Amino acid sequence: MQSFEWVDAESVEQAVSLLGESSERQPVMAKAGGMDLLDLMKNGVVSPHRVVNLKSIKGLDGLRFDAKQGLELGALVTLARIAREPEVRGRYVALADAAEHAATPQVRNAATVGGNLLQRPRCWYFRSEHFHQTGGNDVERVREGENQYHAIFDNQRTVMVHASTPATALVAYGASVELTGPGGKTRMVPVSELLLPPDMKRARDTVIAPNEVLTRVRLPALAAGTKAAYHKQGERESYDWPICDVAVVLRMDGKVVREAAIAMGWVAPTPRRATEAEKLLVGKPLDEELARQAAKAAVSGATPLSKNAYKVPVLEAVVRRTVLAASKA
Ligand SMILES: Cc1cc2nc3c(=O)[nH]c(=O)nc-3n(C[C@H](O)[C@H](O)[C@H](O)COP(=O)(O)OP(=O)(O)OC[C@H]3O[C@@H](n4cnc5c(N)ncnc54)[C@H](O)[C@@H]3O)c2cc1C
Structure with missing residues (x-):
């Protein structure tokens, strides 16, 4: 793993500005829980020149429920908290269960809902430095290879699947994410539109821009019954x-x-x-x-x-x- 600079971001605005400095030669990457980012760095899939720590930003770890507005999760809310929080378990049980069954207790204590949605695929070809060095992105080689855990639908252009399991529950609840970019400009994107079919050539498998931070996840209020x-x-x-x-x-x-x-x-x-x-x-x-x-x-x-x-x-x-x-x- 190559050495890199570390910045503890103090605000979303600062994080957005630092991420905006990213270039092909000197990539800048955000870190929340770091569970996926560190794996990718160790696997040689990414080599950031600078890592922007989002965990130092205050106010991104709130969890709020309102009977009319629904549930709002700050991007830094951990999977462990989602699993145990009574407001989530009592009202959005499919999300609480999805969070509870993701990964391990240790990972859930560090992993955030924002980072979870933005993690890269677990496909072992994608994660293999050797595969990338010997001409990665070869869909046919993956298709004919060890494809036990790959896609059984829509698998013509890619056979990889998105890794996030909480995403499955968020899609069923019709959840959206808030993305914040330069000048504090925000946009809401349904989780179903946030995720793109994974692609080894792209730097991310979501519609988030390089200079945006995922700031919140919102679940709509649920009707009676x-x-x-x-x-x-x-x-x-x-x-x-x-x-x-x-x-x-x-x-x-x-x-x-x-x-x-x-x-x-x-x-x-x-x-x-x-x-x-x-x-x-x-x-x-x-x-x-x-x-x-x-x-x-x-x-x-x-x-x-x-x-x-x-x-x-x-x-x-x-x-x-x-x-x-x-x-x-
Ligand atoms: C043994 C094991 C089993 C696992 N099983 C499961 C499972 O069953 N289900 C599942 O869903 N996951 C599973 N995981 C994966 C784990 O849940 C994810 O790695 C973790 O949720 C990622 O969250 P994070 O906060 O650590 O993200 P990070 O690693 O910090 O970030 C992930 C990516 O998102 C970017 N990023 C993070 N936050 C933001 C933000 N707010 N705005 C903009 N960019 C951001 C980072 O730059 C990085 O590219 C497992 C992991 C392990 C090690």
Whole structure:
């Protein structure tokens, strides 16, 4: 790892200004919890000339709930806090569960919601210095290689999947992020539009500009009758990345589904909404059979790779169970 300068940013404005000085020869990168950034530096994927520490900025770690406005999380709120905070667990249980099942307790204590959304893919080709040195970005080599954990949908141009599992829940809740740029100018971007299909050639897989800081995450207020559930399916219970994860948010009127959002992570380059399955649920009383039909619809059109066809039935089962779990929440 090459040596680098370190700056403790005192304000968002200062961080934006420092990030704006980034150039190809002298990259400047933000650091929140540092969990992903340090991995990327150790793997030789990035070599910043200067690291701008955002954790020193006061006021970016607030968490506020308002019955009309919904939930607002400062970008520096940790995954551990999201998992245990009563306002989140009591009202946005799918997000609390997604945060609780991400990574390890040690990582969750340091990792922030902003950094989590902006982390790079866990694809082992992407993370391999050797792969990059021998002509990385070769989609065909990845497609024909060890693709067990790669995309089973929308995998023509890239087979990598976004790593963030809290993103799956945030997409289901219709959350947005606030991005702050020069002059304090802010813009709100839905999480579903923030994430771009991962690309080895690009410096980031989101629409954030190099001179913007992700400052807040906002979840809308939930209508009466909203129920939700989240499930992350790994090969083992602890310390593992998912095979897939699913977040379901339903607005129920008794047993009848009035609105449905089903988001599926780790199966497409970005979290995928199961729109056909959602349509199937709306207007009907939810029972085992309807959940089964919805799960079947959710996996239709999958185009698995040579080593990940096993993901299709796993995803189908997880969608079915998570839909049922949400209805009983
Ligand atoms: C063993 C292990 C298991 C894991 N399992 C999971 C899992 O199941 N699910 C999951 O989601 N993650 C998992 N992770 C990844 C971990 O959750 C992320 O690395 C972490 O959440 C990143 O957050 P951070 O605050 O440390 O980000 P950082 O590493 O500080 O930053 C990540 C990226 O975002 C940029 N950045 C950070 N904050 C901002 C901001 N506010 N504005 C602008 N740019 C910013 C940085 O420049 C960097 O490029 C796992 C990690 C490990 C080590």
